[in-house]
Amino acid sequence: MELDLPSASADPAFRRIPPHLLDGFVAHDLPRGCLFATPGDLRNQVLIIESGRLRVYLAGENRELSLSFLEPGDIYTTHTPTYVEAVVTTRVWLMETVAFARKLASDPSVTPVMMRVLGRLLVNAVNLIEDLAFREVPARLARFLTGMAERRGRPLDGGIWLLPLDLGTEDIASLLGSTRQTVSSLLNQWEREGILQRQGRRVFYIYQLDTLRRLGTPI
Amino acid sequence: MELDLPSASADPAFRRIPPHLLDGFVAHDLPRGCLFATPGDLRNQVLIIESGRLRVYLAGENRELSLSFLEPGDIYTTHTPTYVEAVVTTRVWLMETVAFARKLASDPSVTPVMMRVLGRLLVNAVNLIEDLAFREVPARLARFLTGMAERRGRPLDGGIWLLPLDLGTEDIASLLGSTRQTVSSLLNQWEREGILQRQGRRVFYIYQLDTLRRLGTPI
DNA sequence: GAAAAACTGTCGGCCAGCCGACGGACCTCG
DNA sequence: CGAGGTCCGTCGGCTGGCCGACAGTTTTTC
The missing domain is CATH 2.60.120.10 (Jelly Rolls)
Structure with a gap:
């Protein structure tokens, strides 16, 4: 050998x-x-x-x-x-x-x-x-994104976070125990609401990290 | 000390x-x-x-x-x-x-x-x-009971298994990530179907271990 | 032994989200 | 550069099971 x-x-x-x-x-x-x-x-x-x-x-x-x-x-x-x-x-x-x-x-x-x-x-x-057991898919996704932002993200000016994330929608869904339809729907809703923006499949811009944190912590 | x-x-x-x-x-x-x-x-x-x-x-x-x-x-x-x-x-x-x-x-x-x-x-x-992630509550309960029977149970005559189980309905539900209403309903249904019988809160008699195994393994 | 506490059984309204399907967009390969 | 493959976005039907409520049963405590 x-x-x-x-x-x-x-x-x-x-x-x-x-x-x-x-x-x-x-x-x-x-x-x-x-x-x-x-x-x-x-x-x-x-x-x-x-x-x-x-x-x-x-x-x-x-x-x-x-x-x-x-x-x-x-x-x-x-x-x-x-x-x-x-x-x-x-x-x-x-x-x-x-x-x-x-x-x-x-x-x-x-x-x-x-x-x-x-x-x-x-x-x-x-x-x-x-x-x-306890969290619905939106909360899981929000927690996932905020956790990754804190670990891999880079703060830019104006409170925006750049998050390089080499994961497709199906990859993220798989990590959360959900389906790509559900995760895709949520990501696009949050993009329409101005919380974040997807740039290709490798980069997220997170405009409202606080909002994501709140979404990840249901009352 | x-x-x-x-x-x-x-x-x-x-x-x-x-x-x-x-x-x-x-x-x-x-x-x-x-x-x-x-x-x-x-x-x-x-x-x-x-x-x-x-x-x-x-x-x-x-x-x-x-x-x-x-x-x-x-x-x-x-x-x-x-x-x-x-x-x-x-x-x-x-x-x-x-x-x-x-x-x-x-x-x-x-x-x-x-x-x-x-x-x-x-x-x-x-x-x-x-x-x-993948199993519905009936399958989880069936797997739980068959697993416990194999670990703690004692085979009696005629294929019946005696399973001493010092767990209440709420305890079992909690272990499965379910609620006591769901687990209670399933146990009573299986008792009506002759699959098992509850004797007090400490003992199960399992009459159809094969049926439980099948219920625990969805096709 | 009775009262209190804890547990169980049942019911039904409600909803989260899975999943099949389809069309479009993007990426890879030859 | 085009074809093929892969991924994504959207839609809506369907269902598993949670949960509040209530009544009954069993167990524990004094």
Whole structure:
């Protein structure tokens, strides 16, 4: 087995991974559309994304629910009953969980990293449960947009936020547990109301972040 | 600080906890109804239940969603945004997560235990997400009952299953993300149809486990 | 043992939003 | 640059189930 090395031009988020953490991992290139994991898989693996994007999702009969999009620097473990698909060509570093358990035993510095990874996955899962159980789709969408604005957005003059978001309407609907018709309808209504504006599929301008916050927090 | 010891008559599931795992934990007795944790809590703790029962739940405006009922032997960590309430008088063993992190660093044998705990919580959370997103209440209830029958039930003669279940209708509804009216209506319909029978609030007799399995798996 | 509290069963109005369908717009590929 | 593929916008029928209300039953407390 040939041991690959991270390329020097790797994504900064991936380069922040402590080098010793990658010891024992093996690089794999996944073509776009590749279904990397399914719920019935018996092999559990730990994976770290170097480049590209993976979508983790659950499948219903007529639609899918995306739990997350994994990006460079993200760590994930596939023991949950989910599908994992490469949205674009993606390079990941993999280790079977059995081998990873040995790594944990021999290198205690890895433990806090993994506890944080699992903890974050758990918090995200609980937040999604809360959304699905208690919030209607408009509130979910508003919360999603305000959360992304706070994480990825850039404030411009006059209280306007620029939000680069490489997600289509169907992607957003999938993350919220809704349908593209419902999300499309809401986005267009909010555009007509002057709350936001869509520019192509990659950029939102948010004119009324406060209004979105209010929409995300029903009284 | 007085160090308590587990009583000799403790629940077998609790007594299966490795003794060294309890090192550093402190016993607390929580009265019935005690709200032990809320989403805003800044203190994150690891807890192990010796006796009693805790309910972990999310709160909406008009109802609650119970994520789980914790019982003797269960380990939980409160860093997710949930409420934790003592359903009956409950004795738990507690440690702050900061101290627990030091324990993990100094005693690597604890790591696999905690990885399994977090992993199980994650799998349960993902299963609930799948239910909420894709399954209607009858399917959720059927899956709940068949799952509990397989875990806690006892087969009797003639294909009948005895399922001791110390949960009221409202408890079951809360676990499924539904309302007591909906669950009550379904249980009574299934009783009229001869699929099951409720005996008091603590015991189900399941006459048609196959039918329940089918109801839990929509085509 | 009675009163109070808690839980359950039932009913029906109401509505959020899913989903199939269709046409248009945009993007990709050859 | 055109064809094909993919995505988006809109529409409206339909339905699952929430929830307020009320009465009855069971359990708990004193």
